[in-house]
Amino acid sequence: MAKHRLGGQTIKLENPPCILSRATIVGKKEGQGPLGEYFDVVLEDSLWGEKTWEKAECRMYQEAAKMAITRAGKQPQDINYLFGGDLLNQIITANLAARSLGIPFFGLYGACSTLTESMSLGAMVISAGYADLVLCVTSSHFCTAERQYRFPLEMGTQRPPTAQWTVTGAGAFLLSNHMKPPYITHITTGKVIDYGITDTNNMGAAMAPAAAATIKAHFEDTQQGPDAYDLIVTGDLGRFGRELTIDLLKKEGYDISDRLIDCGCEIYSKDQDVHAGGSGCGCSAVVFGAYILRKMEEGVYKRILLLSTGALLSTTSCQQGESIPGIAHAVTIDMDRG
Amino acid sequence: MDVKQQKLNKEYQIYVQRKMPKSNLLRDCILAFLVGGLICTIGQAVNNFGKSYFNLNTEEASAFTAIVMIFIGALLTGLGVYDDIGKYGGAGSVVPITGFANSIVSPAMEFKKEGYVFGVGSKLFSIAGPVLVYGITASVLVGLIYFFVK
Structure with missing residues (x-):
């Protein structure tokens, strides 16, 4: 290897x-x-x-x-x-x-x-x-x-x-390659996971299995559990996708309910009429860049796991009845170089 | 796909279906009834106005009503109001003729940026097109049945 x-x-x-x-x-x-x-x-x-x-x-x-x-x-x-x-x-x-x-x-x-x-x-x-x-x-x-x-x-x-x-x-x-925290120390590359969800208005449910699988793979590969992280940050699962991910990981024996936050849930408030939350490439980028990294610099969080989550669909694939494959890639962001 | 994965998928789909919140059907129905009813009441008022003020006969008054209601639907779409009505009214704002106007004017506004031929021209009926195809087909079929049954 x-x-x-x-x-x-x-x-x-x-x-x-x-x-x-x-x-x-x-x-x-x-x-x-x-x-x-x-x-x-x-x-x-x-x-x-x-x-x-x-x-x-x-x-x-x-x-x-x-x-x-x-x-x-x-x-x-x-x-x-x-x-x-x-x-x-x-x-x-x-x-x-x-x-x-x-x-x-x-x-x-x-x-x-x-x-x-x-x-x-x-x-x-x-x-x-x-x-x-x-x-x-x-x-x-x-x-x-x-x-x-x-x-x-x-x-x-x-x-x-x-x-x-x-x-x-x-x-x-x-x-x-400078010596200036925060550092990227680990990378877990996700597999494409599809549990047969076809509802394009429910991306969270399509992506949750991919997020759970990548988090599980990361824990197993690094031989560490949720305790090694101050925060686990997912990209855009939304309110229901977040809950599904927590449930799926509970079945695998990991409880991350106290430290899983989702960028899509954080970026808007409830009265902004966005239903389950934010999504998109920009969602995890701006929440991680503006908010999470600031909090890390302030010393609130020392080590986090960041997972952007993707729903790999096209308008053609949906109309032809294809289900929505999900993917999630994780990177460990650490104030310590390890 | 192997049998085990299929079973896993099925379990997950059932679980998701149970866990996900449903749209509030009763509230949506009431709102659709009220909004749709209001639009139709306005339509009836326009119809009555045409009959009494312009002395239109029944057929002329119907055409007059359709013209006025389509204009109102298109205007409200242009002013950016109709999508807000649609958010609350649902089917109540889609089914009347104002909804048809909305479904034609909104792509026209949106796809103007791609030019008048491949933007407006080709996208104008992207939403209303299926309605026309099946609406006209259905009316022809009903017409044929009426012709033979009569």
């Missing part, structure tokens, strides 16, 4: 890279939520002065990337790789943003799991000595996602209680 592998799905990074800098941009609704004060930029409207929502999302992506680079005192040409993606067809937001950023680019699609997917790959590249600086960026936009996956915005439809609200937001994270 390779030197740094632990068990079936986890690696322990030989040279844990750090998160050198970060930036988060969110939409108006997210800015009005309970975490509003933590975000770097809050947009005043969904268009941000652009002609289309797609252009606005692309600009959020670019600006977040540039902000993270500038904050570390670097230039775009200093960055070795850009890993990133978004929710739109052909990850067009990430592609168009990479066109103007001019950084060697790997485009990724893991639906809403793209954040930890990009951080996993970026951390491996740095730890292996192939790069000094890697930028990981993801974004989503309520209006662009709605028109691609669902109905026009002005169409009068009712959403069921399990429906989620796509977060308008972009998060950028600059990883480097």
Whole structure:
């Protein structure tokens, strides 16, 4: 077995890279939520002065990337790789943003799991000595996602209680080989899990088995339990997906109910009419970047497990009756280099 | 898929179905009745107005009502109000002719950015299209039956 592998799905990074800098941009609704004060930029409207929502999302992506680079005192040409993606067809937001950023680019699609997917790959590249600086960026936009996956915005439809609200937001994270906490110490790559859920208005139920499987694999591979973490943070399971994950892990003998928080549950308040919570590539990116990392720097949390969760569906696959496969990738974020 | 996985899936699906909250059917029905009823009452008022004020006969008054109600539905969609009515009214705001106007105007607004041919032109009936296809097919069938039974 390779030197740094632990068990079936986890690696322990030989040279844990750090998160050198970060930036988060969110939409108006997210800015009005309970975490509003933590975000770097809050947009005043969904268009941000652009002609289309797609252009606005692309600009959020670019600006977040540039902000993270500038904050570390670097230039775009200093960055070795850009890993990133978004929710739109052909990850067009990430592609168009990479066109103007001019950084060697790997485009990724893991639906809403793209954040930890990009951080996993970026951390491996740095730890292996192939790069000094890697930028990981993801974004989503309520209006662009709605028109691609669902109905026009002005169409009068009712959403069921399990429906989620796509977060308008972009998060950028600059990883480097510096000695500056927090560090990425472990990576557990998820398998695609499908328990046959077909309801596109219930992504939480489709993703919960994947989240539970990755958490279980992580515990088994590292031979540690929930006690090793101050917090386990999932991306966008929503209120019901979170409960399902807790139940599924209880069956496996792990009780994480006291330390599992979900970014989709944290970003909006109950009176914001988002039903089960937030979702999207931007959801875990902005909550982790703005809120969780701030709390880690303040010393509230020392070691966390971050899992972005993705529902790997397309409009065609749903209409043809295909069930919704889920995936979850986990990274351990530690203030200690280990 | 092996039998064991199939059983596991079934168990999970049943469990999810039991655990998930259901939409409040009674509340939704009452709201749909009230909102749909209100829209139809307005429609009837327009109809009566057409008959008494413009001296329209029954057929003309129906056309007059449809024109006015479609205009109201389209206007409220453009003003960004109809989707809020839909959120509470559900079927009550979808079934009347104002809902039909909403289903045509909302994609027209949304897809204007893709141009007038491949945006507005091709997406205009993306939601109303199926309604037209099956509505017209059904009316032809009913018409045929009526023709032979009469």
